[in-house]
Amino acid sequence: MQTILKIRKQLSSIIIALLLISCNSNMVFDQYQSIDNHEWPSGAKLDFIVPNLDTISSKNVFINIRNNKDYEFSSLFLITKIEFPSGFQVVDTLEYEMTDASGKWLGSGFTDIKENKLFYKENVVFSEKGDYKFMIQQATRSIQDIEGKEPLKGITNVGLSIEKVKK
Template sequence: MRTKIGLLFFIATLIVSCNSNSDFDEYVALPKSAWHRTNTIQFTFPVNDSINKKNLFINLRNNKDYEYSNLFLITQMNFPDGQVIVDTLEYDMADVTGKFLGQGFSDIKENKLFYKENITFPSTGDYTFKVRQAMRKNGEVQGIEELEGITHVGFRIEKTQ
């Protein structure tokens, strides 16, 4: 009995310590595991530290219904002073053999994608991060209406080590 309590305490401590370097970590579940072209995911978060460096991540969970080896995203960061930064990003989602990248033992893979590395926020206040998918099939102008296989979209801010 004592060993079980000790093991439970160790696991709980491990879980808490794994997330101790996180300043913000939030997910949005996508309806029907599909990301509609017009569905912009938004995260609003407070910044109280404009001195220490941070790493920013886009977290994605995908399942076996995701048909592509890459992913294009359009991001927008809104600053408290009104400044806006827009980026178009591409991420690999599978290796050359077609095996999904990311972590996970089941059909769901968790992808922790770098958005910005070693940045300091210029000022304190509320920031808003927006992200939408920008996938299209080769040779087509119109984007993919329903990008199937993306189950969750998240945003995470971590303190640098």
């Protein structure tokens, strides 16, 4: 009986430690959207609405991509847009490497799912109060699919996270 209590106490301590380590007090926003059937159509835009209550602190913005072994490209092309509360918009076309030169997946994860935390905007201040709308759309094409009619396979989730810059 005492052994069971000792094991429970140790497990409780480990769980509490993991929770404390995993908590990120600098995290401002962290949200994911699932991709249906792991097939992301080129016209499908993913929107993230971020309320801004802090107009002073510098922040880093990340695009988070989870992919499985069905992803067939070494890089990922995205079109992003930030719409400010005033209506001002910033549009970017981005390219991220998903594999190294030998074809090994980048990102973290021990299973078939890899997670990539990709820098999008670094050290920015969102100076307008109100809601910021972030839009992410894939723009990856194969040679056979130059018109973008085929969905991008192997992307399981797309996320956006915003963290205060550590001082």
